[in-house]
Amino acid sequence: MDTAFKGEHLLPGHLGQFFIILAFGSALLSAISYYFATTSTNKLDKSWFFLGRIGFFVNTISVVSIGACLFYIIYNNLFEYHYAWAHSSRKLPVYYIISSYWEGQEGSFWLWAFWQAVLGNLMIWKAKTWEKPVMTVIALSQTLLASMLIGVELFGTRIGSSPFILLRQAIEGPIFSRPDYLTFIKDGNGLNPLLQNYWMVIHPPTLFLGFASMVVPFAYAIAGLWQRRYKEWLPAALPYALFAVMILGTGIIMGSFWAYESLNFGGFWAWDPVENASVIPWLTLIAAVHVMVVYKNTGHSYFTATFLVLISFVLVLYASFLTRSGILGETSVHAFTDLGMKWHLVIDVLIFLAICVYLIIARWKELPITKKDEETYSREFWMFVGAIFLGLSCFHLTLVTSIPVWNWIFGTKLAPPTEPVKHYNVIQASFAVVVTLLTGVSQFLKYKTTDTTRFFITTFVYLLFSALLGGLVIYVTGIYKLHFIFSLVMIGAIFTVLSNAKVLSDVFKGKVKLAGSAVAHIGFGLILVGALIAAGTSSVVSQNNSGIGYGDEFAKTSNPKENIMLYKNQPIQMGGYTVTYFGDSVSAPNHYFKVDYKKIDASGKVTEEFVLKPNSQANNKMGLVSSPDTKHYLFHDLYTHVTMAPIKGDLDGEDGGHSETDDDKNYDAPVSHTIAVGDTIRFREGFMVLKSLNKETHVENIPLKGTDVAVGAAFEITSHEKTYKAEPIFMIKDGNAFDFAKKVDDAGLKLRFSKIIPEQNKVEVQVFQQPESKKPYIVMKAINFPYINFFWSGTIIMVIGFLMSIFRRNKELKISNSNAELKESKVKLQKA
Structure with a gap:
């Protein structure tokens, strides 16, 4: 303990800071050693190689130790540390203490570094002849991530932000000159109420595993260019690219489920800039995976595959810059605030971008680029076109999301779209029409050549059936009332499902190789079907015809005509239900409102009854923060959240502490x-x-x-x-x-x-x-989301498809490696 400040526990912070420095130094040592092991042609090769491994193992131990020190500080409520005070509190349940780990920038950087360390060790185990160049790249990335946690100033420039900074070092005030200042720090600031959800315990780790895993295919691409092993890296990298796409996609969908379960905007996607930032690299890597498959089967589109893999990781770093630099502060409620690391993040992006540009220019004349054009009626041609449209979709998202960046760079005052949801919906739906049609059409094509007559007949039959079925769905659900482009997306999504279902049926005839892609595409089609119907045709059940407006402040954030007032124990009719707010329960800091729903037939018999418990917190900083509760049916969801309630924060005891x-x-x-x-x-x-x-x-x-x-x-x-x-x-x-x-x-x-x-x-x-x-009363909003289970089930099916593809590509890679080893053994025997 520090004698100048009573009660401070400095040992865990000193240990944590030591491990940060060790993590940075060992990662840098590993990167340098692996680099020389890759380039060395003398006897020192093995020494550098051994040193590279030792450096990365030390880095892994250091990263785990950083996490252990931080957990100790948060778990034991050591509020002398700024990170614990800012993101945790004594009232926080243990499972949400885990969430407080990654609420702050420092914790999320640690999470990223942890997953990258795990993947690096996997590469040491599995990469074999690729280990040296691949681990050079991964260790370099780990070095830059560790630098984000150092938290020192050098020549007036801040290098990183440490999670072990003391509260008195982070905040100025006369209280911190007192030796006993900790006696006045009764509790921490607490976790953001919106993050107090079980999905936030698992969503960020999944998302950051996705971000971290993007470095592996990138490292293989760099290694292939660096060592002039142009053709070899693609099959080796493909399973890892599929894994990254699967995990990042799962993380994104988990985020939408968190939004649906916890946020009160009434949906699962809002085109927030931070949401967009996570999707941008996912789109390019999806495109990359398809073009890698094209190259593997035909030898075409090598440069496109390489470029898309490289740019995907650069875009991950750019997304990190967008969300962490504070540049999105005025356009997104989810972005981190600026910790003074804007230029640090820019340099991170530029380092890896420069490596990509240098290697492509240096190797340009040697790249195995085919001069022969693909056949128009071949699968590879239309898969390539589909990848181009995914890239254009990504380009549009990047361009519009980056408006604050353009303003920062060029000093302009460009304004983002006034109606961002409508803007993104229409333009991204246009890309979705093309992608869904191509996803279906390509299933009826073969690599290199196709029987055009058979192709046109099959495609026409499936398109016609999809249009008829889609037209029925569009009419029944009311999608035709929306922008016409959504009707086209629905037909395209159904076409994707049906055409890939045909391919899946062929699996039972022995064509097992196509199973993974068909299942993933069916999942993708179902996601679009569910998203279109649920988001496009959702309806407000809580129609307010009483004329009550709830005040001007309420009208600024909510539509009074879509919110009803319920007095306690006073039933009212709402959209076919008899609704009664009948009770409360408090599990600090949440206040749960018990709302009884009944359906009563003409004879007065109750045909259905259930209770929903939406909750709210009276937060000192954010006002009333509400989370919904949802009744899940097979074909629709009834979603309920509280928009106004006369509750006070920190309810302690039965009478709130009054006499x-x-x-x-x-x-x-x-x-x-x-x-x-x-x-x-x-x-x-x-x-x-x-x-x-x-x-x-x-x-x-x-x-x-x-x-x-x-x-x-x-x-x-x-x-x-x-x-x-x-x-x-x-x-x-x-x-x-x-x-x-x-x-x-x-x-x-x-x-x-x-x-x-x-x-x-x-x-x-x-x-x-x-x-x-x-x-007592509450004001609440209820929304009906039809057929939303298509969205969630599509996600599960898509993940299963990715897993099947990963297993297939791994099996192919093992067979290929075994054949190569057998061939090499025969050559050695012949020489002997």
């Missing part, structure tokens, strides 16, 4: 009742029965002595067809009478057991009721 007298003011004047066991008391919204007198009751932390007595009045309360139990307590202790009231918030009651009348065998009970004017 009993203060709390009485929240109720009408009490009504006294003298009753015996079995008697009934009626109140405004129900009745209660005194079931028994409990002479064995006790009050927590108040011990009873010989002559002391505590009696509980056990009531069963019925209100609005719901039953509650309550037991107010009357106590005589040391000759003095006390009573302990019991509140039944869901029934708007407070009961006080005020007297025992032994001669009449009765008791006196006071009943407090909440006045109508103070009756």
Whole structure:
């Protein structure tokens, strides 16, 4: 502990900072050693190679140790560290402590470095003859990631941001000059309420594994150019490219599920710049995978495959710059704030971009570029065209998302689209039409040559059937009411599913090789079908025709006509449902509102009933932060979230910390009742029965002595067809009478057991009721999302398809390597 500042625990921070420096130094050593091992032609080759491995192993241990130190600090609430104070709190459950790891930039950089370390060790194990050049690139990337965590200033320029900076070093203020300043730091700032969701425990690790895995195909491409092994790197890199596409795509979809489950904008995709930034490299690597397959089968499009693989990783780094530099601060609510690392991030991008440009220019004349054009009626030609359109889609996203960057570079004042969702929807849907049609058409083509007559007949039949089925779906769901381009996307998506289903049917005839791509394409088509119907035809169920507007502030963020007010225990009709807000529960810091949904037929019979529990937090910085609850059906979802509620933050205890007298003011004047066991008391919204007198009751932390007595009045309360139990307590202790009231918030009651009348065998009970004017209420919005399960099931199917493709490509690679080793052995035997 520091003697100048009482209570500080400096050891974990010092250890963490030591491991950051060690991680940086060992990664740099590994990169340099692997570089010389790759380029060396003398006996030092093995020494450099050994040193490269040792450096990377030390880096891996260092990265894991950084994480352990940071976890220790956060878990033990050491708020003398800025990262723990800024992103955690004592009230945070353990599973959300994990989320606080990556809420800040420093934690997310660590997560990225961790996954890259794991992948680097995998390459040491699996890359074989590719290890030296591939690990040179991965170790260089690891060096730059470690530099993001150093957190020092050099010649006035900030190098990275350390998660082990002390609070008094990060924030200025007179309190930090006091040796006992920690006695005033009672709690941390806490985790952003929107991140307190189980999806945020698994979404960022998946997303950052996707980002990290993009370095592997990139490293193979660099290695192939560097060592002039132009044709060999593509089959070796293809399984890793498929893995990166699968994991990053899964991470993106997890993010959309988090948005759907936790955010209250009413959907799963909002074209936020940070969302766009994650999609940009995914699109180019998807295109790269398809062109790599083309090259493997035909020898065509080598440069395109190489360029797309290289640019995918550069775009990952550019996406990191967009989200971390603070440049998107005015256009995105999800971007990180600027930590003074803008130029550091720019340099990271430029280093890898420069390596790509140099190698392509230096090797240009040697590249195996075919001069013969592909046949028009060949699969490789149309797969190439599809890749071009994916690239154009990526170009549009990059161009528009980067408007703040253009303004920064050129000093302009370009404005982003005024209606970004509409802008992106229409333009990206145009690309989707072409991509879906090509995804289907290419299934009826063969590599190199195709029987054109058979191709046209098959394509026409499937297109016609897709148009008929699509037209039916468009009419039934109402998509025709939207922009016409969405109808074309629907037909294209159905065409993709049907044409690939035909290919999948051929699998059962023995053509197993095509199974993975067919399954992945079917999943992709279903994702589009689900997204189009769910997002395009979702409808607001909570139509407000009362004329209540909820105030000007409410109207700034929500449409009053799409939000209804529910008073507690007062049923109203809403879109075919009888809806009742009937209760609350608090699990700090969340306040859950219990909303009962009923469907009642003409005879008055309840045909369906369920309860949803949307929750809100009264956050000091963000106001009311709400998360929805959703009723999932097979063919639609009913989504509910609270937009207004009279709740206060930090609800502690039953009466919020107020005295009993203060709390009485929240109720009408009490009504006294003298009753015996079995008697009934009626109140405004129900009745209660005194079931028994409990002479064995006790009050927590108040011990009873010989002559002391505590009696509980056990009531069963019925209100609005719901039953509650309550037991107010009357106590005589040391000759003095006390009573302990019991509140039944869901029934708007407070009961006080005020007297025992032994001669009449009765008791006196006071009943407090909440006045109508103070009756609890919520304002909520309910949305119906039809057929959204197509979206989620399509994701699962697409991932399965990618896994099948990865297994296939790995098997092919093993066979190829075995054949090469066998050939090499034969050559050696012949020489011997």
